[in-house]
Amino acid sequence: MMQGLYVITDGSTGETLFSKVEQALGGGATIVQYRDKTTDQARREQEAAALRSLCHAHHALFIINDDVALAQAVQADGVHVGRDDAVVSAAREVLGNTAIIGVSCYNQLQLALNAAEQGADYIAFGSFFPSSTKPNAPHATLELLCQARQQLALPICAIGGISLENAPNLLVNGADMLAVIADVFNSPDIAHQASRYQALFLESRAAFPPHH
Numbered sequence: 559m560m561q562g563l564y565v566i567t568d569g570s571t572g573e574t575l576f577s578k579v580e581q582a583l584g585g586g587a588t589i590v591q592y593r594d595k596t597t598d599q600a601r602r603e604q605e606a607a608a609l610r611s612l613c614h615a616h617h618a619l620f621i622i623n624d625d626v627a628l629a630q631a632v633q634a635d636g637v638h639v640g641r642d643d644a645v646v647s648a649a650r651e652v653l654g655n656t657a658i659i660g661v662s663c664y665n666q667l668q669l670a671l672n673a674a675e676q677g678a679d680y681i682a683f684g685s686f687f688p689s690s691t692k693p694n695a696p697h698a699t700l701e702l703l704c705q706a707r708q709q710l711a712l713p714i715c716a717i718g719g720i721s722l723e724n725a726p727n728l729l730v731n732g733a734d735m736l737a738v739i740a741d742v743f744n745s746p747d748i749a750h751q752a753s754r755y756q757a758l759f760l761e762s763r764a765a766f767p768p769h770h
């Protein structure tokens with residue numbers, strides 16, 4: 559099920575990366591995205607393969623950011639694409655019917671409706687709050703999230719500046735997944751921080767049963 563804490567890697571590499579992701583998984587992250595903006599293909603492939611095994615050992619989904627070929631090479635569970643990346647049909651062609659394809663829709667409901675039409679498996683809106691990781695990301699509102707929830711059957715991911723303090727508002731307004739970088743990976747206790755997010759999902763599931 560596409561629900562829960564969706565951690566995105568923070569640019570760490572090697573052992574540090576592996577250890578950080580392991581801690582997040584230990585704390586209960588349900589989805590991991592490998593987001594590495596470098597061009598070091600050998601390292602990228604090695605890290606992605608290692609993270610795939612780690613995620614699967616924890617029964618978590620493993621998604622690659624941007625790079626459809628890398629997702630195919632390491633047999634990731636799917637790929638996340640934005641406006642500068644492959645379109646859904648091209649990713650689907652390469653990765654097949656069972657792959658998870660997530661699409662960034664920024665602050666535009668129409669992009670989400672289009673993505674749904676094109677066969678996306680989930681859509682993402684954001685940035686909901688100021689993000690030090692991606693300061694220039696477009697700003698999405700809770701109203702948009704609420705509206706999208708009413709019009710879309712697909713799982714919805716929220717991203718951008720998410721913290722334990724603002725996360726409950728996203729869950730109340732219909733987010734199924736919370737994608738977080740800094741607030742989890744900059745924490746002195748990554749596992750504990752991830753587990754605090756997971757607790758929010760359990761609480762919100764009791765109050766608002768999932769749509770899917």
Ligand SMILES: Cc1ncc(COP(=O)(O)OP(=O)(O)O)c(N)n1
Pocket residue numbers: 564566591593623624638639640641642643660662682683715717737
């Ligand atoms: C879950 C999730 N949502 C949004 C994004 C952003 O994707 P994109 O706009 O392609 O920007 P980059 O992450 O590639 O810089 C994401 N990666 N994951």
Ligand SMILES: Cc1ncsc1CCOP(=O)(O)O
Pocket residue numbers: 684685688689690691692695717718719720737738739740741
């Ligand atoms: C990739 C991306 N897209 C929109 S905001 C963002 C970064 C989210 O990171 P953080 O959780 O540290 O704000």
Ligand SMILES: [Mg+2]
Pocket residue numbers: 623624638639640641642643
């Ligand atoms: Mg991208």
